[in-house]
Amino acid sequence: MSKLSSSYKLKPGKVNRMRYVTHLSCTLCGRTYAPDFKYLTCPTCGETGILDIHYDYEGLKTIITKAYFKNNEDHSIWRYIPLMSVKGIETDSTLKVGWTPLYRGKNLEKILGIKTLTFKDEGVNPTGSLKDRASVVATIKAMEGGHTTLACASTGNAASSLAGNASKLGLKSVIFVPKRAPRGKLTQLLAYGADVISVQGDYKEAFKLSRDAINHYGWYNRNAAINPHMVEGKKTVAYEIIEQLNFNPPDWIVVSVGDGCTIGGVYKGLHDFHALGLIEHIPRILGVQSEGCAPFYKAWTTGKPLKETEENTLADSIAVGIPRNPVKAMRAVDYSNGAWITVTDDAIIKAIKTLGSTEGLFCEPAAAAAYAGLEAALDQAIIDKDSHVSVILTGNGLKDPDTIGKAIKGPVKLDNDLDALINHIESTHD
Numbered sequence: 001m002s003k004l005s006s007s008y009k010l011k012p013g014k015v016n017r018m019r020y021v022t023h024l025s026c027t028l029c030g031r032t033y034a035p036d037f038k039y040l041t042c043p044t045c046g047e048t049g050i051l052d053i054h055y056d057y058e059g060l061k062t063i064i065t066k067a068y069f070k071n072n073e074d075h076s077i078w079r080y081i082p083l084m085s086v087k088g089i090e091t092d093s094t095l096k097v098g099w100t101p102l103y104r105g106k107n108l109e110k111i112l113g114i115k116t117l118t119f120k121d122e123g124v125n126p127t128g129s130l131k132d133r134a135s136v137v138a139t140i141k142a143m144e145g146g147h148t149t150l151a152c153a154s155t156g157n158a159a160s161s162l163a164g165n166a167s168k169l170g171l172k173s174v175i176f177v178p179k180r181a182p183r184g185k186l187t188q189l190l191a192y193g194a195d196v197i198s199v200q201g202d203y204k205e206a207f208k209l210s211r212d213a214i215n216h217y218g219w220y221n222r223n224a225a226i227n228p229h230m231v232e233g234k235k236t237v238a239y240e241i242i243e244q245l246n247f248n249p250p251d252w253i254v255v256s257v258g259d260g261c262t263i264g265g266v267y268k269g270l271h272d273f274h275a276l277g278l279i280e281h282i283p284r285i286l287g288v289q290s291e292g293c294a295p296f297y298k299a300w301t302t303g304k305p306l307k308e309t310e311e312n313t314l315a316d317s318i319a320v321g322i323p324r325n326p327v328k329a330m331r332a333v334d335y336s337n338g339a340w341i342t343v344t345d346d347a348i349i350k351a352i353k354t355l356g357s358t359e360g361l362f363c364e365p366a367a368a369a370a371y372a373g374l375e376a377a378l379d380q381a382i383i384d385k386d387s388h389v390s391v392i393l394t395g396n397g398l399k400d401p402d403t404i405g406k407a408i409k410g411p412v413k414l415d416n417d418l419d420a421l422i423n424h425i426e427s428t429h430d
Contacts, residue, residue, distance in 0.1 A: 238269025
C-alpha cells in the first residue's frame with residue numbers, strides 16, 4: 001500500500017503557484033506549511049525537521065495519464081514538471097538532465113542466473129551523475145527566489161553537478177568538499193568555475209562550514225539532505241525506470257546510499273506513480289552501503305536509532321557518517337518492504353571491473369556498490385533469482401580514476417615488434 005497520501009485541501013482562494021503542490025509537512029512533527037513556505041526545514045524541529053512535499057493526486061490524474069507520456073516530446077527531467085515543485089521559469093535554458101538509458105543486462109543475467117536485470121545509467125547525465133536531477137532543480141528554485149549564488153557541501157558529485165548546472169544559467173556556486181574529495185571531481189568543479197573550498201576534514205566538517213556560510217551570506221542552499229526540493233528532482237529517476245519499462249515495474253530497485261536523499265527520492269517517485277494509478281504495486285527497494293560506512297544498515301538491523309559512524313570506504317559518494325535525511329531513507333525501505341545490505345570495498349572494486357567488462361558500463365565506486373549489493377542480496381537469498389531487478393548506477397567512472405585504477409590492470413607494454421605481439425596474443429587469448 002502506498003504511503004504519504006494526504007487528504008489536505010487548499011483553502012478557497014489560496015493561490016498555488018506550483019499548481020499541484022498542496023502543502024509541505026514535517027517528517028518529524030507532522031506540522032503542515034503552505035506550498036510557498038520560505039524555509040527548507042520545519043521551524044519547530046529545526047535542521048532535523050526535513051520536509052515532505054505533497055501533491056493533489058486527484059487533480060493530477062486529469063492530466064498525468066499514460067497518454068500524457070506517449071505524446072510528450074520533452075525527453076528530459078522537465079517532462080515531469082506537473083509532478084515537481086518548480087514554477088517552470090527558465091527550464092528551457094538548463095542543461096539537458098534526465099531521460100538516461102535503461103539497459104538490459106543480458107550478459108550478467110546469464111552469469112547470475114537471474115530472470116531479468118536492467119541498469120539505469122545515470123553516468124550519462126550532463127555532469128556525469130544522478131545528482132544533476134537535484135542540481136538542475138536547485139538552480140531553478142534559486143532563480144525563483146532571486147538568488148544569484150548557490151552553495152553546498154559534497155563528497156564530489158553533488159558539488160560538480162551544482163557547479164555545472166549553475167554555470168549554464170549564469171549563476172555562481174560555492175562548493176565545500178572534504179579533504180578526501182577525488183581528483184576527477186575536483187577537476188570538474190574548477191573547470192565549471194566554482195569557488196571551491198577544500199575543508200581540511202571529513203564530510204561532516206564540510207557540511208558544518210557550508211551551513212554556517214549559507215546562513216551568513218544568504219546563498220541558496222542546495223544541500224540535498226535538508227532541501228526538500230532536491231528529492232523532487234531525484235525522484236524522476238524512478239519515473240523514468242517505470243516509463244521505460246512500459247509501466248511494468250520491476251520486483252526490486254537497487255540503489256547505493258549515502259545521505260539518504262536518493263533512496264528517498266526513488267521511493268517518492270514510485271509512490272507518486274502508484275497514487276496516480278500508473279502502476280499497481282511499488283517495487284521493493286534495496287539500500288546498499290559500504291561496510292566501512294553503514295549507519296542506515298546498522299540502525300535497520302539493530303532496531304536502534306541511527307548513530308554516527310566512521311567514513312571508512314573508498315566509495316566517497318556514499319561516505320556519509322551522519323546522514324541528514326534519515327526518515328525518508330529508512331521509510332523508503334520500510335514502506336516498500338525492502339531491505340538494507342552492506343558490501344566490502346573489495347566487492348565494490350570487483351563490481352567496477354565486472355560492469356565494465358561484461359556490460360560496457362563504466363561506473364564510479366558508489367555506483368558499482370549497487371551492483372555489488374545485488375550480488376550479495378542474491379547470495380543471501382534476499383532477492384530471488386526469479387525476479388526483475390533494476391540497478392541504479394549513480395555516477396560515471398571518470399569521476400574517480402585513481403580508485404578505479406585499483407580494479408583494472410595497466411596496458412601491456414611491447415616494443416614495435418610483431419613477433420612479440422603474436423607471442424603475447426597467443427599466450428593470453430583463447
